[in-house]
Amino acid sequence: MYHMMLLRKCIQPLFLPKPSSLGSHRHFWGWLNAVFNKVDYERIKEIGPDRAASEWLLRCGAQVRYQGFDRWQNDYNGLPTGPLGKYKIQAIDATESCIMHQGFDYLDGLEHVEEIKLCKCIYIEDACLERISKIENVQKSLMRLEIISCGNVTDRGILSLNTLRKLEYLFLSDLPGLNDKVTTVESLKTEIPGLKVELDLE
Structure with a gap:
């Protein structure tokens, strides 16, 4: 795993493709990111959902904050060690990360996630938000969600968040895929009483 992290950090700055090879360059990084998002279910059983999700998120360039x-x-390589289950993920900042829909099974076992920030995530799409909205543990714990500069998110994805009944704050910014943002937001606020939505979409 350490070698894969070095590969991600070191090879991209050194690999300067000619214009004719840009397609294969994108294909390579798409393949590598898909590898980073592959779910290892045996690993989840071995070390617990929070540690396994931490490894997935950091592998993809995100960061986490633990409860307490x-x-x-x-x-x-600096993830804390200790008794199994000691460190519970409370917040996820996926800014400019390569998390993909394939990896979202890592979130299934998390019981304490209160905040998620999705900012400039090129692989975040409606299917990702729909997946989040169906995770029972997340439905019970998530209170703050930020979605910023994720060009593949549409009204459908935002509307799917209506199952997040604990959600108190939603921040939306720079989402060109939203065609009817006012109606979408008002519908969501109707479904989730008390939800505060901050819009910065102009």
């Missing part, structure tokens, strides 16, 4: 801690974890 102020510090964000963004170094894969």
